[in-house]
Amino acid sequence: MKDIVDRIWSGATSMETWNRAVSGGHCTEIASDVAVVSTSYFFGNVTAIRTALGLVLVDTGSRDTAGQTFEALRRWSEAPVHTIIYTHGHIDHTWGARLFDAEADEKGWARPRIISHRNVLNRFERYDQSRSLNTLVMGQQFNDPHYDFPKNHRRPDEIYDDKCTLSIGGVEFVLEHGQGETDDATYVWLPQRSLLISGDFVIWAFPNAGNPRKVQRYAPHWATTLRKMSALRPSVLIPGHGPAIVDAAKVSKMLEDGAAVLEFLVKETLVRMNNGARLNEILHSVRAPADLVAKPYLLPRYDDPEFVVRGIWHLYGGWYDGNPAHLKPAADRDLAGEIATLAGGAEALAARAEAAAQSGDLRLAAHLVEFAHMADQANAGIHAHRAAIYRRIAQAETSLIGKALFAIAERESEKHIKGAD
Secondary structure (H helix, E strand, O other): OHHHHHHHHHOOOOHHHHHHHHOOOEEEEEEOOEEEEEOOOOOOOEEEEEEOOEEEEEOOOOOOOHHHHHHHHHHHOOOOEEEEEOOOOOHHHHOOHHHHHHHHHHHOOOOOEEEEEOHHHHHHHHHHHOHHHHHHHHHHHOOOOOOOOOOOOOOOOEEEOOEEEEEEOOEEEEEEEEOOOOOOEEEEEEOOOOEEEEEOOOOOOOOOOOOOOOOOOOHHHHHHHHHHHHHOOOOEEEEOOOOOEOOHHHHHHHHHHHHHHHHHHHHHHHHHHHOOOOHHHHHOOOOOOHHHHOOOOOOOOOOOHHHHHHHHHHHHHOOOOOOHHHOOOOOHHHHHHHHHHHHOOHHHHHHHHHHHHHOOOHHHHHHHHHHHHHHOOOOHHHHHHHHHHHHHHHHHOOOHHHHHHHHHHHHHHHHHHHHHO
16 A cells, blocks of 8 residues: 555556455555555545544545445454544435444443533534435435435534533543634544644545635635644645645645645635735736646545635625626526626527637637526526536636536536436
8 A cells, every 4th residue: 555655656656556456445554553544536535543542533434435444443453432523514424423332332332422612513503404415416426316415413522612621531632623625623643643634624636615605714814724734844744635744845735735736726816805906807917827837636526726816805805796687687598688688698608609619719618608598497408508518618627616517507408408308
């Protein structure tokens, strides 16, 4: 496994190589009393620490692969789970807790004590309130019409606010709150072992600080937390996703570079906001440093720096983008109808969109084909243009989030075409 990690770090291979290596559940022993269980890059890691009182787990795995995580962990240790620490409330980190509850009930053990930041409780309450929305969003993102967002989330038994120090079976755990991808995040520091468990503050990709369909993310706070982590001078880093790093110099580089790219985006966005620029102008002028986003641990494979700029704008300036026409906009259909009339009809507008796409101007093509679509939503020919344009856009997109959202539009039009046939 170390060879694979070294090759990913150097750029000689991709994360897919590691994905294949951990598929089905793989336990990597960091030390005789510390192991990391991974099943896929897309689902959170689970860290297990052996103590005199039993195991301490940091996160518990995803619904999709929690059974694999459980089995891999039990091949490493059969000790009862004494404590579970949630790094945050995302379901790929918390869902597996119920398996350890069930195991404890079956074997007559005490159920694990679960500890998290206070805001995890708020997150689970919000999940309950918006379960249908989350089902829709996740089902669209993963192209799974049968997706069902979980309910009955396993709440923490104990919560903390800013910082919490635990001593469990002779091992010291320092839990500290930070804001980044979420407002409920915790990173875990084991000072006796110089071991940092970062949660999703580190994900072997560009920071997921701008997801278009999720709640506010916190780019400046994320950078601050990464700097605080680096100041601990950890020898080992276990990230929320991807392989562990067992090299102090590499750990420092990963943390410092992650902070630097976020700080750059925050600074450049704020400079323009303070000068009165509109959001659209900022989106087209702020670019992350090319040398940083080329790093194998900062590739924009999931989120996109442009999405993060939007998140920074919203964090500091609210939802108004500076364009007065967007403050109280016309209905999309009305605006599209008027533009189609000016263009000589919706079909002419769609043809112009196709021409823009053929010339490589995919952003303009998307605007034009959406106007054509909204002006004449039953037109199968326009849907054909729309599907082709979004297929081309999705193929050109580097971030998985962007690919997924563009693919939704492509599938919508393909479905209409099939229905028309």
